[in-house]
Amino acid sequence: MDTETEPGTTGQASRIFFALSDVTRRRLLDRLLDNDGQRQAQLTAGLNVSRQAAVKHLEILEQARLVTVDRVGRAVVYRLNRFPLRTIKSGWIDRFTEHRVRIDCGP
Known part of the structure; x- marks a missing residue:
C-alpha cells in the first residue's frame, strides 16, 4: 500500500493543505460547492x-483529490470530492478544535 496516496496520511494531507x-x-471549490459538475x-x-493558470489550479485540486474529473468525449466536467476534507477534519x-478539560493538580 502506498502511504503517500492514502487519505489521511502525511503525503495526502500535505497535498490537501x-x-x-x-x-x-x-474559490474554485466554493464554486463547485454552490454548483457541482461544471466545465472548466x-x-x-x-x-x-x-x-x-486555471488548468494548473485544477490539476492541483485533482492531485489532492478535492475534485474529480469526468471526461465524456471532449467535455471535461469537474466535481467536488468532499471525502478528503472530511478525512483531514476528523x-x-x-484534535485542535475539540474542547478538552485539563485539570492541573500542581502548584
Whole structure:
C-alpha cells in the first residue's frame, strides 16, 4: 500500500493543505460547492486567471483529490470530492478544535 496516496496520511494531507493554501483554488471549490459538475470555462469564468493558470489550479485540486474529473468525449466536467476534507477534519483538525478539560493538580 502506498502511504503517500492514502487519505489521511502525511503525503495526502500535505497535498490537501497545499491545494487549500491558494485563494483561487478555494474559490474554485466554493464554486463547485454552490454548483457541482461544471466545465472548466464555466468554473473559471471571472476569476481573472489565464487558461493555463486555471488548468494548473485544477490539476492541483485533482492531485489532492478535492475534485474529480469526468471526461465524456471532449467535455471535461469537474466535481467536488468532499471525502478528503472530511478525512483531514476528523483525523487532524478536530484534535485542535475539540474542547478538552485539563485539570492541573500542581502548584
